[in-house]
Amino acid sequence: MNNVLKELFELEPSTLFQRAQEIARTKKKVYCSPNLINSVCTTKPACRHCKWQSFKTVNPNFYGERSLEEVKNCTKKLVKAGVDRVFMPSGWMGYKVPQYYYSYVQSVKENSNMEVYGLFGAIDKESIQNLKKSGMDGYLCGLESPNEEIYKKFRPGGDTLKDRLYTLNTAKELGLKIWSGFLVGFGETEEDDARGLEILKKLDVDSLSILPFTPFVNTDMMKDNPANPFEWARVMAVARNYMVKPDLFSDNTEGFYYEYGILGGSNGFYILPKIKV
Structure with missing residues (x-):
C-alpha cells in the first residue's frame, strides 16, 4: 500500500x-441505467454470486436475447426518466462480441443523446474496435475483486482478471472512456482494496464504481453476509479522495445504500425505471 492510501x-x-x-459537491450528478441486450451467459461454471442466476429462478422470462424493438422501447423510457448514461449489459459470450450487438449500440445512439457504454466482460480488440465504430462512447468492465484468489473463488469459470485488465487497457488505447471498479465485502483485506485503487488510478479510469457485495437467493453465496455498509462507504471515501478526477458511482438513488453512497462521496447513481422485460 502506498503512503497516500x-x-x-x-x-x-x-x-x-x-x-x-x-469533492463530490464539485461534480455534476450522473444518472445511469442498463439497457439489457442478452441475459444468456456462457460462463461455466456460473459465477457463485450471479444475480442473473437468481433472477432466472424466479422469472423464467429473464432469459435470452432482447429484440431490437425491445431495446428501442427501453431507450425511450430511459430518456424520459432523465438518464444521462446507459450501459448495455450481456452475459459473457466469449471474447468475440456477437455481430448483432453492434446494431443495438447503434440504435441507442441514433435514438438518444445518452452516453453508451458496453458491458460484456473481457472481449478482444476487434470487438472493441467494432463497438467504437457503432458509436459506443466507453466500456464498463469491473475487476470484481483485485485479489485473484478471491476472484477465482466466486468466478471459477469464464474470463479472468488478467483478461479484464487487457480489455480496459485496449479500450483506453482505442480512445474510449473506461469505467471500472470492484466489490467490497467479499472477504478482501484493506491491502486488497488499496491494490485495486492503485490499479484503477494507473489505468486512469474516467468512471469508478465501488459497490457493496449483496448476496442473492438461489446462488452459491446466498448464505454469505452482505458488505458492512459503513466499511463500504469508507472504501468509497478513500477512493474519492485518492482519485478526484473520475465520476464515482454508488448504488441506488433511494433507500439504505443511497445514504451510505452519499456519505462516501458518490456523484453517480444507478436508477432503474420500472421497465417490463
Missing part, C-alpha cells in the same frame, strides 16, 4: 467522509 485509510472517518463529500 495508507494515510487515507488511517484518517478519522468523519474527516475522511467530509473531504469525500466536498
